[in-house]
Amino acid sequence: xxxxxxxxxxxxxxxxxxxxxxxxxxxxxxxxxxxxxxxxxxxxxxxxxxxxxxxxxxxxxxxxxxxxxxxxxxxxxxxxxxxxxxxxxxxxxxxxxxxxxxxxxxxxxxxxxxxxxxxxxxxxxxxxxxxxxxxxxxxxxxxxxxxxxxxxxxxxxxxxxxxxxxxx
Amino acid sequence: xxxxxxxxxxxxxxxxxxxxxxxxxxxxxxxxxxxxxxxxxxxxxxxxxxxxxxxxxxxxxxxxxxxxxxxxxxxxxxxxxxxxxxxxxxxxxxxxxxxxxxxxxxxxxxxxxxxxxxxxxxxxxxxxxxxxxxxxxxxxxxxxxxxxxxxxxxxxxxxxxxxxxxxxxxxxxxxxxxxxxxxxxxxxxxxxxxxxxxxxxxxxxxxxxxxxxxxxxxxxxxxxxxxxxxxxxxxxxxxxxxxxxxxxxxxxxxxxxxxxxxxxxxxxxxxxxxxxxxxxxxxxxxxxxxxxxxxxxxxxxxxxxxxxxxxxxxxxxxxxxxxxxxxxxxxxxxxxxxxxxxxxxxxxxxxxxxxxxxxxxxxxxxxxxxxxxxxxxxxxxxxxxxxxxxxxxxxxxxxxxxxxxxxxxxxxxxxxxxxxx
Numbered sequence: 001x002x003x004x005x006x007x008x009x010x011x012x013x014x015x016x017x018x019x020x021x022x023x024x025x026x027x028x029x030x031x032x033x034x035x036x037x038x039x040x041x042x043x044x045x046x047x048x049x050x051x052x053x054x055x056x057x058x059x060x061x062x063x064x065x066x067x068x069x070x071x072x073x074x075x076x077x078x079x080x081x082x083x084x085x086x087x088x089x090x091x092x093x094x095x096x097x098x099x100x101x102x103x104x105x106x107x108x109x110x111x112x113x114x115x116x117x118x119x120x121x122x123x124x125x126x127x128x129x130x131x132x133x134x135x136x137x138x139x140x141x142x143x144x145x146x147x148x149x150x151x152x153x154x155x156x157x158x159x160x161x162x163x164x165x166x167x168x
Numbered sequence: 169x170x171x172x173x174x175x176x177x178x179x180x181x182x183x184x185x186x187x188x189x190x191x192x193x194x195x196x197x198x199x200x201x202x203x204x205x206x207x208x209x210x211x212x213x214x215x216x217x218x219x220x221x222x223x224x225x226x227x228x229x230x231x232x233x234x235x236x237x238x239x240x241x242x243x244x245x246x247x248x249x250x251x252x253x254x255x256x257x258x259x260x261x262x263x264x265x266x267x268x269x270x271x272x273x274x275x276x277x278x279x280x281x282x283x284x285x286x287x288x289x290x291x292x293x294x295x296x297x298x299x300x301x302x303x304x305x306x307x308x309x310x311x312x313x314x315x316x317x318x319x320x321x322x323x324x325x326x327x328x329x330x331x332x333x334x335x336x337x338x339x340x341x342x343x344x345x346x347x348x349x350x351x352x353x354x355x356x357x358x359x360x361x362x363x364x365x366x367x368x369x370x371x372x373x374x375x376x377x378x379x380x381x382x383x384x385x386x387x388x389x390x391x392x393x394x395x396x397x398x399x400x401x402x403x404x405x406x407x408x409x410x411x412x413x414x415x416x417x418x419x420x421x422x423x424x425x426x427x428x429x430x431x432x433x434x435x436x437x438x439x440x441x442x443x444x445x446x447x448x449x450x451x452x453x454x455x456x457x458x459x460x461x462x463x464x465x466x467x468x469x470x471x472x473x474x475x476x477x478x479x480x481x482x483x484x485x486x487x488x489x490x491x492x493x494x495x496x497x498x499x500x501x502x503x504x505x506x507x508x509x510x511x512x513x514x515x516x517x518x519x520x521x522x523x524x525x526x527x528x529x530x531x532x533x534x535x536x537x538x539x540x541x542x543x544x545x546x547x548x549x550x551x552x553x554x555x556x557x558x559x560x561x562x563x564x565x566x567x568x569x570x571x572x573x574x575x576x577x578x579x580x581x582x583x584x585x586x587x588x589x
Contacts, residue, residue, distance in 0.1 A: 027529075065353060067288075070287075073305075088354070088357065091389060155215045
C-alpha cells in the first residue's frame with residue numbers, strides 16, 4: 001500500500017490547534033469521525049478528502065501550538081493519519097497525541113514534499129522518502145512514549161499496567 | 169548545583185531529587201476540566217475502570233466555555249458533566265460563576281508550592297501564585313483524576329527580569345505582549361519561565377495573572393512568580409491550605425536570562441493571525457474596528473474593568489462598534505456592579521455578558537462577520553479563534569480596547585491619560 005505525505009499549502013510553522021479543528025466544532029461534536037471531516041477547514045477546504053488510511057501529515061516548527069483540546073489529535077487520528085511528521089511539536093499537543101496513540105515524528109521535513117510516497121521504519125528510526133530516494137532519520141521516540149504508543153494509547157496502557165511506570 | 173522553582177516543586181511532588189530533563193511521576197494537588205474538555209475526560213475516566221475520583225476535593229469541573237449553552241450539542245455535554253459531578257460528588261462550577269482560571273484562584277483552594285493540572289492551556293495562570301500549574305489534555309486529566317498522579321518531564325527554565333516603572337496607559341498586558349514578541353510563540357516550548365524585577369514587584373496580583381496567563385503563548389509549561397507579601401496575602405484569604413513558598417536557588421541553572429526595561433514601553437498590539445505578531449500602537453493606530461471585547465482569563469478582572477470604566481465614563485461607543493464586556497467571575501461582576509462600572513458600560517452602549525469564555529473561543533456572544541476587525545483583551549488571535557476565519561483579531565490591553573471602542577478605530581489609550589491617573 002502506498003502512503004503519502006500531505007502538506008498544508010499555506011502554513012508551515014506554528015500550525016495551531018484552532019487550525020487543526022476549529023473551536024466551533026470541538027464544543028458540539030463528540031463523534032471523532034464527524035470531527036475528522038472538519039480538520040484544517042479554516043485553512044484549506046476539503047483537506048480531509050485527500051487523506052487515505054495510513055497517510056502522513058507533514059509540517060514545520062511548533063506543530064499543534066495553542067489550546068489543550070484533545071479533539072485536535074483525535075480528529076487527525078480519526079481522519080486516518082498514521083503519524084504527523086514535523087520539525088518540532090508543541091508540548092500539550094505532543095502529550096495528547098501520544099495519549100491517543102497517534103505517532104509524532106520529529107525530523108527535518110525540508111526533505112519531504114506534498115504527496116511524496118513515504119514508508120516508516122520504527123525500528124531504525126527512519127522515514128523512507130520513496131519519491132526522492134532518501135532515508136530521513138527522526139528523533140528516537142522516548143522509552144515511556146514508545147510503551148504508551150505500543151499499547152495504542154494511554155488509556156490502554158494505564159489499564160494494562162494499573163498505572164504509569166517511568167523506571168527503565 | 170542549585171535548583172529552579174520548577175525543579176523544586178516537581179522534586180517535592182515526586183519525592184525524589186529531579187533536574188531539568190528528568191521524567192518522573194508526580195502527585196497533583198488539584199486538577200480540573202472545563203466544558204470543552206470534560207466530555208473526553210469523563211469518557212476516558214470511565215474507560216480506566218477505577219472506582220472513583222482519587223480525591224473528590226481535588227478534582228472539579230467548570231462550565232465556562234459556552235455558558236449558558238448556545239445549542240443542543242453543548243447542552244448535552246453540560247448535562248453529562250452535571251451527572252458525573254453528582255455521581256462522583258465533585259464540585260461543579262455551573263454557568264455564570266465564571267472562567268475556570270479566575271475561579272481556581274478565587275475558590276480552588278490552591279496555594280504556593282502546589283502542582284496543579286487543568287484541561288485547559290491557560291492553566292499556567294496560577295504561576296503568579298508561585299504554583300507549578302500547567303495545561304494538559306483530557307486523557308492526561310482522566311489519568312490524574314483517577315490516580316492523583318501523572319508523569320512530568322522537568323522543564324528547563326528561562327529567567328526573566330523586568331525592571332522600570334510602567335508609564336501611564338501602559339499595563340501588564342503590554343509587558344507580556346512585548347516579551348512574547350521577543351521570545352516568539354515557540355521560543356519557550358517545553359520550558360518554565362521565572363519572573364523577577366521591580367516592575368513585577370509593583371504589579372498587582374491581577375496584573376501578574378495577566379502575565380502568567382500568556383506564558384503558554386510562548387510554548388511555556390508554566391510561568392512562575394515569587395511568593396512575596398501580595399501573593400501570601402492572596403492565598404491566605406482564598407485558600408484553606410498552608411502555603412509552602414518555593415524560591416529558586418541563587419546558583420540554579422537557567423537555559424537563558426532575559427532582561428526587559430519597561431520604563432519607556434508603549435501600548436502594544438498583537439496583529440492577526442499570530443500572538444507573537446506584536447507591534448507598538450503607532451503601527452496600527454487608525455485601523456477601523458467593528459467589534460471590541462473586554463474580558464477573558466487574561467483581562468476580565470476588576471482592575472481591567474476599572475480601567476475600561478474610567479475611559480468609557482460618560483462616553484458613547486462609535487456608532488458602528490459593538491463592545492462586549494464579560495467579567496471573569498461572578499464575584500468580579502458583583503464588585504463591578506457595586507462600583508458602578510456596569511452602569512457606565514451599559515450607558516456607553518456596551519453589552520455585558522455572563523462571566524465565561526464565550527466570545528474568546530468563538531462559541532457564542534459575539535461571533536464576528538467576514539471581513540470584520542475585532543480588538544480584544546484575550547490571549548489568542550488565531551484565524552477563526554472567535555468563530556469566524558474571515559475576521560481579523562487584534563489583541564491589546566483593556567485601556568487600548570476601551571479607547572478603540574469609543575474612537576471606532578484602533579486608538580492609543582494615552583490620549584485619555586487624564587482619566588487614567
